[in-house]
Amino acid sequence: MGLKQNLHTLKEKYKGTKMAPAFNAIHTFLYLPNEVTHGGTHIKAADDLKRTMNIVIMALLPCLLFGMFNAGYQHYAAIDVAKGITSEFTVLGSFLTMDNFWIGIIKVLPLVIVSYGVGLLVEFIFAVIKGHEVEEGYLVTGMLVPLIVPVDTPLWMLSVAVIFGVVIGKEVFGGTGMNILNPALTIRAFLFFAYPTWMSGDKVWVYDAVNRTGTADAISGETMLGTYAQNQPANYDLWEAFFGFIPGSVGETSAFLILVGAAILIFTKIGSWRIIVSTFIGAAVMGFIFNQIVAADIITSSSKFYGLMNTVWYEHLIIGGLAFGAVFMATDPVTGSQTNKGKWIYGFLIGFISIMIRVFNPAYPEGVFLAILLMNVFAPTIDHYVVQGNVKKRLSRTKVKTA
Amino acid sequence: MSKDIRIKKGLNISLIGEAEQTTTQHATGGFYAIKPSDFHGITVKLVAKEGAEVKAGEPLFYSKSDERILFPSPVSGKVTEVIRGERRKVLAINIAANATQEFKDFGTKDAASMSAEEVKNHLLASGCWPFVKQRPYDVVANPNQAPKAIFVSAYASAPLAADLDYTLKGKEAELQAALTAVGKLTEGKLHVSVGKSANSPFSNLKGIEIHKVSGPHPIGNVGTQIAQIDPINKGEVVWVITPQDLVVIGELLLTGKFNITRTVALTGSQFRKPHYVTVTAGAKVATIVKGNLDNDNTRIISGNVLSGNHVKEEGFIGYYDNQITAIPEGNDYEFFGWNKPVFNKISTSRALTFSWLTPNKKYDLNTNTNGEHRAFVVTGSYEKVFPLDLYPMQLLKACMYKDLDEMEALGAYEVAPEDFALTEFICVSKQPHQKIIREGLDLMREELG
Numbered sequence: 001m002g003l004k005q006n007l008h009t010l011k012e013k014y015k016g017t018k019m020a021p022a023f024n025a026i027h028t029f030l031y032l033p034n035e036v037t038h039g040g041t042h043i044k045a046a047d048d049l050k051r052t053m054n055i056v057i058m059a060l061l062p063c064l065l066f067g068m069f070n071a072g073y074q075h076y077a078a079i080d081v082a083k084g085i086t087s088e089f090t091v092l093g094s095f096l097t098m099d100n101f102w103i104g105i106i107k108v109l110p111l112v113i114v115s116y117g118v119g120l121l122v123e124f125i126f127a128v129i130k131g132h133e134v135e136e137g138y139l140v141t142g143m144l145v146p147l148i149v150p151v152d153t154p155l156w157m158l159s160v161a162v163i164f165g166v167v168i169g170k171e172v173f174g175g176t177g178m179n180i181l182n183p184a185l186t187i188r189a190f191l192f193f194a195y196p197t198w199m200s201g202d203k204v205w206v207y208d209a210v211n212r213t214g215t216a217d218a219i220s221g222e223t224m225l226g227t228y229a230q231n232q233p234a235n236y237d238l239w240e241a242f243f244g245f246i247p248g249s250v251g252e253t254s255a256f257l258i259l260v261g262a263a264i265l266i267f268t269k270i271g272s273w274r275i276i277v278s279t280f281i282g283a284a285v286m287g288f289i290f291n292q293i294v295a296a297d298i299i300t301s302s303s304k305f306y307g308l309m310n311t312v313w314y315e316h317l318i319i320g321g322l323a324f325g326a327v328f329m330a331t332d333p334v335t336g337s338q339t340n341k342g343k344w345i346y347g348f349l350i351g352f353i354s355i356m357i358r359v360f361n362p363a364y365p366e367g368v369f370l371a372i373l374l375m376n377v378f379a380p381t382i383d384h385y386v387v388q389g390n391v392k393k394r395l396s397r398t399k400v401k402t403a
Numbered sequence: 404m405s406k407d408i409r410i411k412k413g414l415n416i417s418l419i420g421e422a423e424q425t426t427t428q429h430a431t432g433g434f435y436a437i438k439p440s441d442f443h444g445i446t447v448k449l450v451a452k453e454g455a456e457v458k459a460g461e462p463l464f465y466s467k468s469d470e471r472i473l474f475p476s477p478v479s480g481k482v483t484e485v486i487r488g489e490r491r492k493v494l495a496i497n498i499a500a501n502a503t504q505e506f507k508d509f510g511t512k513d514a515a516s517m518s519a520e521e522v523k524n525h526l527l528a529s530g531c532w533p534f535v536k537q538r539p540y541d542v543v544a545n546p547n548q549a550p551k552a553i554f555v556s557a558y559a560s561a562p563l564a565a566d567l568d569y570t571l572k573g574k575e576a577e578l579q580a581a582l583t584a585v586g587k588l589t590e591g592k593l594h595v596s597v598g599k600s601a602n603s604p605f606s607n608l609k610g611i612e613i614h615k616v617s618g619p620h621p622i623g624n625v626g627t628q629i630a631q632i633d634p635i636n637k638g639e640v641v642w643v644i645t646p647q648d649l650v651v652i653g654e655l656l657l658t659g660k661f662n663i664t665r666t667v668a669l670t671g672s673q674f675r676k677p678h679y680v681t682v683t684a685g686a687k688v689a690t691i692v693k694g695n696l697d698n699d700n701t702r703i704i705s706g707n708v709l710s711g712n713h714v715k716e717e718g719f720i721g722y723y724d725n726q727i728t729a730i731p732e733g734n735d736y737e738f739f740g741w742n743k744p745v746f747n748k749i750s751t752s753r754a755l756t757f758s759w760l761t762p763n764k765k766y767d768l769n770t771n772t773n774g775e776h777r778a779f780v781v782t783g784s785y786e787k788v789f790p791l792d793l794y795p796m797q798l799l800k801a802c803m804y805k806d807l808d809e810m811e812a813l814g815a816y817e818v819a820p821e822d823f824a825l826t827e828f829i830c831v832s833k834q835p836h837q838k839i840i841r842e843g844l845d846l847m848r849e850e851l852g
Contacts, residue, residue, distance in 0.1 A: 029741075033775060035734075041827045043768040046773050048773055135777055338783070390793060397634065
C-alpha cells in the first residue's frame, strides 16, 4: 500500500511537468493506472497495448533463450571443426550447457541491453520533448532487434542503428502507430547498408570468428543460405535446420521455436494468422516455381542461381529468416495491411518476394527483411484497393435501386 | 410474415445486476429536469421562462431550426430554474412538480382515420416529435423529409438492458395505435424487430413487418437491424422510434394526454435489489434509487454501460432512457495489472485473459480504462464485434482527419455513435470511438446538411 500511495503522490506532483511522461512510463509499468472512463463506454475490455506487446515478448523469449545457447554452441562447434575434432551431438550434452549459455550471456545479453537501453532512451527523450506518453511499441522492437542481427555485431554499431531506426523509422512519423516501416527492420536495413561486411559473409555468424581471422585459430561458420548461394551442398541436415542448431542471426535459426511463438500469437489472437499462413504459402509457391524451373532444365548447375533455386521449396521455409520474418515481423499491425483481405495479399507477396530476392541476390541471400520493408510501403495501397471494393459495393447498392 | 435475421459478429457483455422482473411505482412530485443535451444537435429557443407554470405536455422550448418541433414538459409544475452554461447555452430546465398532475388535453384521435399530414402535425403539436429520430446522423428527425422506411427495435441486447417484452407487456393497444399512426409517415415499410424466441407484445400487431432477430449484441441496436434489412444509401433517410416512446405516442392518441412515464430498469452491481421502476422522464436520480443504491465510489449511468451518460445522484434521468445502471468506479491502481493473468474482466483476446473460458460468467466490471490512451495499433479486432458491412477503423480514421468524401464513401450515413460502442469497449488503444463518430457525423451534417 505504501508504495502505491507514494507513487500516486509523486504522480500528482509531476502532473503537467515536462518529466511527467517519463515518470508515468515507469509508474504504469508497475501499476495499471487509476484512470476511469469519461464519456463513451463506461467499461472497457481488459486488454491494453502493454498487455498486447507483453504477449509478443513472451512469444519471443524461447527464441532468445535458444539463441543464447546457440551462440555458444556455434562458437565451440566451429572451433572443433577447425581443430578437426568430431563429436557426437546431443541436446543436453553439447547444446544446453553452461559453457554455451555463458557465451550467450556475454554476447547476446549485451545486445538485448543495448537495444533496449538506447531505444528506450530515445523514446523517453521524444516523449518528454513532445509531451506525450511513452508508447509501448519499442518493447517489442527492442526485443526483435537483437534477434535479427549476427551475434558478433559490435555494440556501438547496434547503438547507432537503433538511434537511426527509432528516430527515422518511427519518431519522425509521430511515434508508435504512425510509422510506415517496421522499426526493427529499419534498424536491420541500416546495419546492412551501412556496415555490409559485418552483416554477411562466413565470419559474423559465429562468436569470435572475426577476431580470429588470419590467426592460426581461425574459425568460420557459414549459414545454410550462404552455402547454397555458393552452389555447395548443405552442411546441415533438415532436422538440424528445423530445430535451429545452425549458424544465423541470433534468434532466427530455430524454426521450431518460431512456430511455438506463432502458436502463442495466434492463440492469444494478437498476431494475424492470415499474414503468417499466407507468407508461408507465398514463399512455398515461389520456391516451388523455382524448383519447377530447375526440373525443366531451364537453369542448370552451371548457373550461379542454381544452388538456391534447386533448394526444395519446404526447405526455403525453414532456413534463413523467413519463418522469423513471417511470424514476428510481417505481423506488425502498424506497418502491415489492416484489412483481412489485404492481409492475405500482403503476406503472400512477402513470402513470394522473399524467396525471389533470396534466389536472385546471392551476394546477400537474405531477402526477407527487404521483402517485408517493400511490402510495408505497399500495405496502404493494398488496403486502399480492398476498401475501395467495399465502397464500390456500397455505391452499386444505390445504382440497383435507381435502375 | 416474419423474417429471421441472425448475426455472428458481436459480443455479449454479461454483467452482474440484471433487473428482477418486479415493478415498483415511483412517486410523482419532486424535481424534474429536461436537458437539451439529450436532443443532440438541437438549438434551444425557450418558451417557458423561469417561474412559469406548465402542464404535462406543454412545451418548454422549441428547436431553433424548426419551430414546429416542440419539447414538452414531462410533468405539471413550475419551472424553477433555467441553468445556462457558456454563451448562455441552456443546459437544463428544472421543474418542481405539483402533487397532482394536470395534463394538457390534446384530444383523442382515431389513428386509422388520420392522414399522414394530420399524424405529423399532431405529433409535432403534442411534443411527441422528438421521439422520431433519423438516420443518418442520429438526431431528431427533420419533419420536412420523407423517410424510406421506419424502424423499431423491440429487442434490447445491450448489457443489462431492460427486457422490452416485460416492460411493454399489456401495452398492445397503445403500441397498435402508435404504429398505425406512425406507419402513415412513410411510403415504405414499418419494420419491427423482436427477439427470436421472445414472446413480444408486437407479435400480433398489424401493419408492420416483423423481423425475428438473434445473435450477440449489437443485434438489438437499430443500426444493425437497418443494415441487415434495408441499408441506408446516400440521400436516403430512415426514421427510428423506440418501442417505449411508441407507448407514449399511443397513449396520447388514445387518451389525449402526453404521459411520458416508462418502466425503467435499475441495473448493475451497485444496486441492492436490481428491479424495474415506473418513472416519468426527467425524474431526479436520487428519488428513483433511494434506499437501493450503494453509492460509495459508484458510477451512476443513465442508460446502459456502453452508450449511457454519466449522471450524479443529484442529476436526472435522460429523456430517452429506460435504464439506470450503477457500477463501481475503477479509480484505483492495480499492481502489475497490465501483465498478470486476468480472470475478472472481459476480453476478446486470450492475452492472459481468461474470459473466453467462461462465456456464461457474469462479471462485475468497473469503470477503469484498463490502460492508457494510445494511437491505433492493433488491427482486425474491431471487425469481429462489428456486424455492419463497412471498415470500422478506416471510418474512424476518416472522421479523425475530417475527410468528408471518404467518410461518405466508407458508409458514415449508415452509422450512429452507438454502433461503435463495442469497438470502443474492446479497443486496445482506448480510443473514444463514439465521440469520434459523433464529431464526424456532426461535421457532415454541418457541411452536407
